[in-house]
Amino acid sequence: MYQTRLKIDGMMCGMCEAHVNDAIRKALPAVKKLNTSHGKGESVFVTEEQPDLIQLRQAIAETGYRVLSEETVKYEKKKGLFGIF
Numbered sequence: 307m308y309q310t311r312l313k314i315d316g317m318m319c320g321m322c323e324a325h326v327n328d329a330i331r332k333a334l335p336a337v338k339k340l341n342t343s344h345g346k347g348e349s350v351f352v353t354e355e356q357p358d359l360i361q362l363r364q365a366i367a368e369t370g371y372r373v374l375s376e377e378t379v380k381y382e383k384k385k386g387l388f389g390i391f
């Protein structure tokens with residue numbers, strides 16, 4: 307399992323969060339624990355496999371938002387800790 311954190315530019319409200327969530331779900335149908343915050347300007351989610359970040363960046367760009375940075379770390383379910391791989 308992997309946790310990915312995307313820093314996203316341009317989100318102003320809950321509708322923006324919904325648009326970004328839709329784009330992420332479309333690009334990654336098996337996404338889990340998807341949480342997008344316009345206040346923090348980020349989306350965090352969990353996937354079984356490492357996500358294709360280039361495809362994701364493109365999917366979000368098509369909705370009109372911009373991914374500023376992305377970071378994927380190993381997600382340790384039992385301990386709830388995140389180790390950088």
Ligand SMILES: [Cu+2]
Pocket residue numbers: 317318319320321322323
């Ligand atoms: Cu909005």
